[in-house]
Amino acid sequence: MTDTTQPVPPIVDVHVLVRQGEKLLLSQRGGPYGYGQWHAPSGKLDPGETPTDAAARELEEETGLRVDPGTLTLLHTVIHHQGDGTPDRIGFFYEATQYSGEPVNREPDKCLELAWFAEHALPEELIAYPAAGLRGSLHRPGGLSFHNWPGQ
Secondary structure (H helix, E strand, O other), X not given: OOOOOOOOOOEEEEEXXXXXXXXXXEEEEOOOOOOOOEEOOEEEOOOOOOHHHHHHHHHHHHHOOEOOHHHOEEEEEEEEOOOOOOOOEEEEEEEEOOOEOOOOXXXXXXXXXXXXXXXXXXXXXXXXXXXXXXXXXXHOOOEEEXXXXXXX
């Protein structure tokens, strides 16, 4: 018998580390996934969208900050194994140092608050997968991390 199942493509996520000197803007989750934990503004790639365009769109949708996609710097990539039978994820972690506007919580149904944290004093309550990309961005820029893979 031949296996007719097709491989499921991974979900592509974009995360934006908004930098203000030594501080980073983080979002505290208010939805069911990771409730009360922190992560960078993020979201999924839409069909036909480039990762940098998605990152700029998600940043504006969530925080009101506007960024030119061409000014974003890719700092780290994470390949995340969900482990629950759902598609794995590829996360691109970008840094934004040139942006306009002031951060505002534009998704209060999904976000409890936005706050600035010194990069050396990040909250302990970080969502594990985005935390892998955040730490990789800070300590191994340009690198690749595998998160939650069996045997690692």
